[in-house]
Amino acid sequence: MTKKRALVSSQTRAEPSPGPSPEEEPGRKRRRGRCRARNEAALHTLRKSRRVKANDRERNRMHNLNAALDELRGVLPTFPEDTKLTKIETLRFAYNYIWALSETLRLADQRLHKAPPPPRDLLLRPGYLSPAAPPSPGSDAGSWLSTASSLSACTSNPSSPATSEDYGYGPPEPLFACHGLPGELLRSGPCCARYPPADAAV
């Protein structure tokens, strides 16, 4: 494993602390030079040990970060279940997933308050819940609903970001496409994050 290998290497790679040179001789000037050499050696070992500590902390920090990322993976539905999303996929998918969940809540809330339900044929339209353009947080769903007809279900590829925008704060990629009602979205939509089912297109 890379991790173990690197761990070992970081431990073994530590250079032996430079001791006093063998050709040291007694004498005043020599002694001063020896002091300097010792100071430098001490400084060197000090720096070295600080670096090693810093490396250790950094490694630990990244492990914590990865653990958090794993937890996030754990709550994201994928298909097959043991699919491991990459880091970037996990983050972008989580973004979309949260958006989809809140959109579902909003729709449910609308219905609860007797708002006219969206036409069923619209709900059943392929890609209804797969915003190709932006589920930007707080945005109105209407904007992307209008583009729904141009979407194809489960065709996006999250692992190949197309533009530099993908890494910025621009609209997220459509990591999944959903076919059907919001409930179905929650159950099966995001499974398309990585392996779009071939029969997903309705």
Place this chain on the structure above:
DNA sequence: TAGGCCATCTGGTCCT
């Protein structure tokens, strides 16, 4: 073999 993903190291910067 090229490209993607990842872990680690490292030096710089900011904060406490």
Place this chain on the structure above:
DNA sequence: AGGACCAGATGGCCTA
């Protein structure tokens, strides 16, 4: 001063 955070560099592993 020391720790946290960050971004660039490097090298290994895996897959198409």
